[in-house]
Amino acid sequence: MWDYTDKVKELYKNPKNVGKIDNADVVAEVGSIACGDALKLYLKVDDKNVITDAKFETFGCGSAIASSSALTEMIKGKTIEDAEKITNRDIADYLGGLPEEKMHCSVMGREALEKAIAEFRGEVEIQGYNDHDGEIICKCFGVEDTLIRKTIRENSLKTVEDVTNYTKAGGACGSCIHKIEDILNEELHFAEIMKAPAKPAEKRELTNIRRMQLVEETIATIVRPELQKDGGDIELLDIDGKKVMVALRGSCSHCVLSEVTLKNLVQERLREFVEDDITVIEGK
Amino acid sequence: MEKYIYLDNNATTMVDPKVLESMLPFFKDRYGNPSSMHSFGGLVGREVEKARMQVARLVGAEHDYEIVFTGSGTESDNMAVMGVLGYYRDRKHVITSRVEHPAILSLCKKLERDGYRITYIPVDRDGNLDVEMLKSSVDDDTAIVSIMYANNETGVVFPVEEIGAFLKQKGVPFHVDAVQAAGKIPIDVDKINCDLLSISGHKFHAPKGIGALYVRRGTRMRPILYGGHQERGRRPGTENVPGIVGMGAAAELALEHLPEYDSRVRKLRDRLEEGLLRGHKNAVLNGGRTNRVPNTTNVGFEFIEGEAILLYLDEKGIAASSGSACSSGSLEPSHVLRAMGVPFTSAHGSIRFSLSRYVTDADVDYVLSVMPGIVQRLLEISPYWDSKKQEPLPINL
Numbered sequence: 001m002w003d004y005t006d007k008v009k010e011l012y013k014n015p016k017n018v019g020k021i022d023n024a025d026v027v028a029e030v031g032s033i034a035c036g037d038a039l040k041l042y043l044k045v046d047d048k049n050v051i052t053d054a055k056f057e058t059f060g061c062g063s064a065i066a067s068s069s070a071l072t073e074m075i076k077g078k079t080i081e082d083a084e085k086i087t088n089r090d091i092a093d094y095l096g097g098l099p100e101e102k103m104h105c106s107v108m109g110r111e112a113l114e115k116a117i118a119e120f121r122g123e124v125e126i127q128g129y130n131d132h133d134g135e136i137i138c139k140c141f142g143v144e145d146t147l148i149r150k151t152i153r154e155n156s157l158k159t160v161e162d163v164t165n166y167t168k169a170g171g172a173c174g175s176c177i178h179k180i181e182d183i184l185n186e187e188l189h190f191a192e193i194m195k196a197p198a199k200p201a202e203k204r205e206l207t208n209i210r211r212m213q214l215v216e217e218t219i220a221t222i223v224r225p226e227l228q229k230d231g232g233d234i235e236l237l238d239i240d241g242k243k244v245m246v247a248l249r250g251s252c253s254h255c256v257l258s259e260v261t262l263k264n265l266v267q268e269r270l271r272e273f274v275e276d277d278i279t280v281i282e283g284k
Numbered sequence: 285m286e287k288y289i290y291l292d293n294n295a296t297t298m299v300d301p302k303v304l305e306s307m308l309p310f311f312k313d314r315y316g317n318p319s320s321m322h323s324f325g326g327l328v329g330r331e332v333e334k335a336r337m338q339v340a341r342l343v344g345a346e347h348d349y350e351i352v353f354t355g356s357g358t359e360s361d362n363m364a365v366m367g368v369l370g371y372y373r374d375r376k377h378v379i380t381s382r383v384e385h386p387a388i389l390s391l392c393k394k395l396e397r398d399g400y401r402i403t404y405i406p407v408d409r410d411g412n413l414d415v416e417m418l419k420s421s422v423d424d425d426t427a428i429v430s431i432m433y434a435n436n437e438t439g440v441v442f443p444v445e446e447i448g449a450f451l452k453q454k455g456v457p458f459h460v461d462a463v464q465a466a467g468k469i470p471i472d473v474d475k476i477n478c479d480l481l482s483i484s485g486h487k488f489h490a491p492k493g494i495g496a497l498y499v500r501r502g503t504r505m506r507p508i509l510y511g512g513h514q515e516r517g518r519r520p521g522t523e524n525v526p527g528i529v530g531m532g533a534a535a536e537l538a539l540e541h542l543p544e545y546d547s548r549v550r551k552l553r554d555r556l557e558e559g560l561l562r563g564h565k566n567a568v569l570n571g572g573r574t575n576r577v578p579n580t581t582n583v584g585f586e587f588i589e590g591e592a593i594l595l596y597l598d599e600k601g602i603a604a605s606s607g608s609a610c611s612s613g614s615l616e617p618s619h620v621l622r623a624m625g626v627p628f629t630s631a632h633g634s635i636r637f638s639l640s641r642y643v644t645d646a647d648v649d650y651v652l653s654v655m656p657g658i659v660q661r662l663l664e665i666s667p668y669w670d671s672k673k674q675e676p677l678p679i680n681l
Contacts, residue, residue, distance in 0.1 A: 012592065012595060013596075013599065015665065018664060018665050019664070029667065033587070033628055033629055033632065033668060033679055034628040036589065036608065036615065036616075036617065036628075036632050037589070038667055038668075039667075040667040057665060057666060057667035058665055058666070058667065059587065059588065059589055059632075059665075059666050059667055059668055060589050060592070061589050061590075061591035061592050061595075061608070062591055062592050062595045064589070064592075065592060065665060140616075141615070164615070168615050171615030171616070172615060172616045
């Protein structure tokens with residue numbers, strides 16, 4: 001039994017915007033009956049690019065119906081440009097969350113929207129178009145690397161299991177799991193590079209006052225919160241040039257790893273945020 | 285909701301009130317250990333032996349000591365296969381079917397990783413086993429054949445007697461997973477000619493957490509657990525006395541109620557099935573009609589999805605189950621329906637109704653009265669159905 005939110009239950013019981021729009025400006029379909037879920041999205045768009053009506057037809061489970069209903073509610077009245085910003089996360093949030101294994105339902109909603117917008121802009125031909133711009137990774141569910149990469153980035157996915165929950169890739173025969181692993185490693189590496197702070201331009205020589213300020217600030221805002229997570233604390237006893245004397249308190253004070261904590265955490269942090277030749281000494 | 289109509293008896297069953305009654309003393313005053321030297325424990329031991337006899341009768345065992353109590357059907361299945369493989373260490377081939385319960389299939393996957401050769405016998409569109417292929421797969425290296433008596437999803441009954449006779453002549457050990465047969469059809473281990481046979485208490489109105497393995501006298505196997513001398517050393521660990529007593533009582537009641545399954549329950553099932561098939565343009569039967577346990581029907585509702593059907597049924601106070609991908613938590617429809625070659629259009633919309641002797645005519649009427657509304661609503665939402673014309677739209681797979 002899935003742990004669906006009340007919002008999900010409300011929307012699969014009484015979905016909104018079910019059906020066709022007879023003179024729709026755009027019709028986009030994703031998924032297939034073989035895959036176990038499919039969504040057909042109908043949009044009416046006015047000359048100011050505002051989505052004036054949205055309807056859907058869905059083949060799928062409760063959360064697929066609820067996600068489709070949520071999507072249509074979210075995009076109605078929005079311009080194409082604003083609707084384009086909606087992520088699968090937003091759909092899941094609108095529903096008050098989805099079970100991890102069902103996140104692919106929110107991804108399906110986003111995919112349908114994306115496809116509808118592309119069709120609206122004439123980026124693909126409606127008849128017999130080819131939307132395969134990526135390499136098919138999962139043959140069982142026809143999932144392309146482009147969707148996998150996008151979903152990893154937008155949802156900060158970390159494991160193959162996450163990728164399967166969100167895109168279904170790897171969920172059947174499992175033969176593509178090593179490919180998913182490769183993609184995941186590339187994406188995680190990419191995220192790492194994007195996240196790393198720019199190196200300080202030049203080594204600066206600090207004045208004593210500035211150094212003291214920075215040491216105090218770093219201990220208060222970075223080191224102490226980290227130690228407090230484990231029930232510890234730190235007291236700054238003295239600053240003598242580049243020697244910083246501290247005492248560990250709370251659960252840290254009788255921790256056999258206090259020496260390691262000092263070196264690894266306190267000194268590392270001070271070297272990172274203040275100056276790279278600071279030494280930390282333990283006082284009482 | 286006033287009343288819940290429970291049509292998921294292949295998943296688990298209600299504990300019969302008489303069974304519960306039989307167990308209660310062993311949770312209270314009679315808590316002795318059957319292995320003790322004092323009469324306080326010894327008298328409890330007698331009740332365990334009485335239950336062993338009751339279970340022996342349910343499966344037609346000649347000797348009561350051929351029954352080993354276990355913790356579940358899964359444990360019984362594992363003990364049978366692993367136990368026999370533990371004895372025949374030089375034989376590295378196992379035969380089973382593609383539609384077994386995970387208790388056997390997952391074990392076979394593990395055995396494959398350990399270097400065993402596993403032959404998975406296919407089934408046809410009706411769910412019937414390819415017995416000729418099974419026979420021709422047996423060779424000198426075959427350590428054990430493990431086949432289910434009745435399939436949990438479709439209720440299809442396999443010709444275990446024919447297989448048993450063949451294997452007896454070949455001298456190959458034969459295990460039958462009869463978890464879904466017990467209490468629904470008569471079981472006779474001598475007619476089947478099996479060496480081992482698994483059953484599980486909670487499938488026939490005993491509580492969860494108790495199973496049994498029939499081990500024919502003279503079957504060569506090793507224990508899979510090591511410990512005390514309980515169950516003649518075949519399954520060490522202090523006995524689950526209340527569970528065993530309950531399973532004994534349930535076994536006796538199951539025997540008494542067997543004729544009712546073949547008559548009243550079968551009629552109810554048939555009426556439900558025919559009503560569903562007649563009442564819905566998009567309904568198809570999964571599995572053959574002839575060789576089935578009397579309580580199970582598996583109906584595929586094309587172009588709509590099983591989990592959604594279950595959620596809507598649940599709203600109406602009806603419990604059933606589905607072989608669809610979504611309801612299982614996996615992403616593929618059930619391995620049983622796939623092995624049968626059931627098309628995706630109906631596999632994803634398959635609903636299993638499994639009855640028990642507690643199901644009434646009124647229950648079936650109620651299901652038949654609410655089902656059309658549910659199916660119609662989901663067809664309206666489906667992109668594959670033309671609600672105006674009441675017919676399927678062309679599908680791009």
